[in-house]
Amino acid sequence: MKIEKGIDLSRFILEEERKYPKASGTLSRILISIENATKIISSHIRKAGLVDVLGKVGRINVQGEEVQKLDELANNWLVEHLASTGDFFAVVSEEMEKAFFPEGGKDGKYVICLDPLDGSSNVDVNISVGTIFSIYKRISDDDTSFLQEGRKQVAAGYVIYGSSTMLVYSTGNGVNGFTLDPGVGSFILSHPNIRIPEKGKIYAFNESNYKRWSDGIKKYVDIVKEKGYTLRYVASMIADVHRTLLKGGIFAYPADNVNKNGKIRLLYEANPLGFLVTQAGGIASNGNSNILDVKPESLHQRTPIFMGSKMDMEEFLSVTKES
Ligand SMILES: O=P(O)(O)OC[C@H]1O[C@](O)(COP(=O)(O)O)[C@@H](O)[C@@H]1O
Ligand SMILES: [Mg+2]
Numbered sequence: 001m002k003i004e005k006g007i008d009l010s011r012f013i014l015e016e017e018r019k020y021p022k023a024s025g026t027l028s029r030i031l032i033s034i035e036n037a038t039k040i041i042s043s044h045i046r047k048a049g050l051v052d053v054l055g056k057v058g059r060i061n062v063q064g065e066e067v068q069k070l071d072e073l074a075n076n077w078l079v080e081h082l083a084s085t086g087d088f089f090a091v092v093s094e095e096m097e098k099a100f101f102p103e104g105g106k107d108g109k110y111v112i113c114l115d116p117l118d119g120s121s122n123v124d125v126n127i128s129v130g131t132i133f134s135i136y137k138r139i140s141d142d143d144t145s146f147l148q149e150g151r152k153q154v155a156a157g158y159v160i161y162g163s164s165t166m167l168v169y170s171t172g173n174g175v176n177g178f179t180l181d182p183g184v185g186s187f188i189l190s191h192p193n194i195r196i197p198e199k200g201k202i203y204a205f206n207e208s209n210y211k212r213w214s215d216g217i218k219k220y221v222d223i224v225k226e227k228g229y230t231l232r233y234v235a236s237m238i239a240d241v242h243r244t245l246l247k248g249g250i251f252a253y254p255a256d257n258v259n260k261n262g263k264i265r266l267l268y269e270a271n272p273l274g275f276l277v278t279q280a281g282g283i284a285s286n287g288n289s290n291i292l293d294v295k296p297e298s299l300h301q302r303t304p305i306f307m308g309s310k311m312d313m314e315e316f317l318s319v320t321k322e323s
């Protein structure tokens with residue numbers, strides 16, 4: 001089937017499945033349940049000021065962060081929809097300390113990692129936020145199925161709730177983007193076969209942390225500023241990485257002398273977005289090794305993360321290695 005703009009996501013998923021005669025349809029059902037849950041999240045975000053979904057819940061999550069109402073709602077809608085498939089064994093979420101094993105998932109073949117709402121510090125001020133997902137094959141009867149290298153993901157993606165709602169995902173055969181048509185209520189293929197530009201002119205670092213960075217990272221940022229790169233930083237990783245995928249350049253959240261391991265979480269932020277950037281022809285690294293080769297040790301571990309255009313990342317890695 002030739003990938004043509006205009007096909008809707010559900011049909012695209014089923015066409016993709018047809019390529020694998022032995023496929024059981026389980027992964028397709030999981031992707032379609034994510035599609036349905038994110039439509040609910042999208043509709044609430046689009047009228048957030050009119051319905052009671054803004055503000056804090058008054059609880060601190062396992063990350064030590066204040067939980068937004070939409071963090072919790074997005075988490076519950078996603079877990080409910082996924083649990084209803086009976087196709088997955090367990091889920092790990094930014095909003096849940098432990099892995100969750102749904103009643104009906106005992107024979108589930110997959111496990112899934114979720115960032116239900118990324119960039120949630122921006123949701124009250126109407127700036128783009130999103131949902132991130134990462135899917136692995138189940139390899140055990142406990143939560144060690146989550147401690148697999150990012151390279152072993154069978155699918156990863158995100159939904160960005162921005163000027164439009166878009167779902168971007170990959171099952172290891174390239175990256176495709178779908179835009180939600182609110183009139184039809186379907187995600188329609190709008191960005192087939194996304195390829196990240198080899199080189200960009202944008203850097204996305206939170207420069208307010210400049211003083212806390214290593215000399216190598218300071219040197220790299222000084223170089224790109226000298227070269228006339230533009231700073232764009234939304235503080236919603238999804239929005240910064242989505243722009244980087246389409247326009248090129250580099251996104252980074254380095255470790256520093258306060259956040260010793262950085263801020264970004266490996267399982268449900270760095271790995272899924274690193275998988276997409278890599279599938280689109282870019283590079284994703286923790287500064288020392290390819291992020292997709294890192295063996296996770298814990299469910300909510302943090303990691304320094306740098307990802308983007310191949311040539312920008314090669315320059316970044318060579319400058320920081322020398323320093
Ligand atoms: O405000 P900072 O320190 O730059 O951090 C921004 C980063 O934190 C995050 O908001 C963390 O994600 P959550 O909102 O899912 O907790 C990233 O999306 C973003 O890149
Ligand atoms: Mg996040």
Ligand SMILES: [Mg+2]
Nearest residue numbers: 094115117118
């Ligand atoms: Mg989040």
